[in-house]
Amino acid sequence: MTYEQTLAYLENLSKFGINLGMDRIERLLDLMQHPERRFKSIHVTGTNGKGSTTAMLSAILTASGVKTGMYTSPHLVDYPERMVVNGQEITREEFAQAIDYTSKFVDQMLAEGFEQPTEFEVITAAAFYYFAAAGVEYAVIEVGLGGLLDSTNVIIPEISVITNVTLEHTDRCGSTIADIARHKAGIIKQDVPVVTAATGEALDIIRQTAAAQNTQVYVKGEQFSSEFKGLENGKQLVAVDAGSLGRLETSLNLIGCHQLENSAVAVTTALLLGTKDPRITIQAIKKALDIVRWPGRFEIVTGNPVIIIDGAHNPDGARVLRQNLDQVFPGQAITFALGILRDKDVTGIIHELIRPADSVVTVQPLSYRAATPEEIARVIQARHVEAASSIAGGIDRAKELAGPEGVVCVAGSLYLIGEARQIILYK
Structure with missing residues (x-):
């Protein structure tokens, strides 16, 4: 496919809308020989802040010398924004090739009698293929919608991140905070630690889910905290205390009180990864946060x-x-x-x-x-x-x-x- 043909192909898929469920993406990735298993990952969900947190974690890993993929949605201007390796967007030609490759397996699925995969499912599978082909070591994967039934939820990450939980997508994830929290907590996997800034009833559900999966929860206000230290040269100064994992003060190139919380989640996640990967240091974290960008958010x-x-x-x-x-x-x-x-x-x-x-x-x-x-x-x-x-x-x-x-x-x-x-x- 050319890039223009790829856009037409995806536009045709978009008419199928949002159709939550795991059967289609699981079969598609099975046919593709599971590219999502060829790299480590961090899985990020939340009502707000998941994109910013994903961007910070990706920047931190890249600054640590780790070849890093980042998958986000939706794009602001163009589809290649969704797939990034070491800070560089996939080219239009590479994006077209990844979708074209994935479409061949979609055709196999349909020939088997499977339901048509959605646009997001096809793009997600293509992203996993692209990251695997590019040889990334880690990919930071942002959930599209909810978590439990989202097509990204096929991965077994090193850490699951739930930024926060408020009411959203009530037509698909339920009408209460508890309903939404169950969908967000659906990304929690057996023995995979969880970092969250959720509170109240949502936090209770996250804790219950984590306990059932035999995993530890790192909670903002308990295992880690953050403090605003002022503004300097158009950046905010923040201090993050993650207890035994580490403490740091840094400049953050993202403005807004909400980024104080997001940065605390990202830093704690990075420090937790650093207990297994010595490349991820406080110096690398500070370097990344000083230059990280996330367009369209304040x-x-x-x-x-x-x-x-x-x-x-x-x-x-x-x-x-x-x-x-x-x-x-x-x-x-x-x-x-x-x-x-x-x-x-x-x-x-x-x-x-x-x-x-x-x-x-x-x-x-x-x-x-x-x-x-x-x-x-x-x-x-x-x-x-x-x-x-x-x-x-x-x-x-x-x-x-x-x-x-x-x-x-x-x-x-x-x-x-x-x-x-x-x-x-x-x-």
């Missing part, structure tokens, strides 16, 4: 006005985004370019994010699941609300409303963020 674009790009897509993420905005721009009204998917908690996101003094321009993310700008606008109570006919037009209008001394925040969905970054940074 990403500050300087200018007139200042623009913040953040993929907050659920109420908890919106709450954290608002806390960060209030901390970095205290007392300042914000102008939002806001786009939300219809199957998200639209009212909850707006309640956490928007204040009466703010202004909002609603836009439509690039997804068939997106709510229309008019639907979103009707829910918002703010100083000024209007709907835009395009993402570019909405951003331009938000900049106009904010004025050169103001602050614009583009938020609400990762499906909005990729296009917004292209418009703001490259057009």
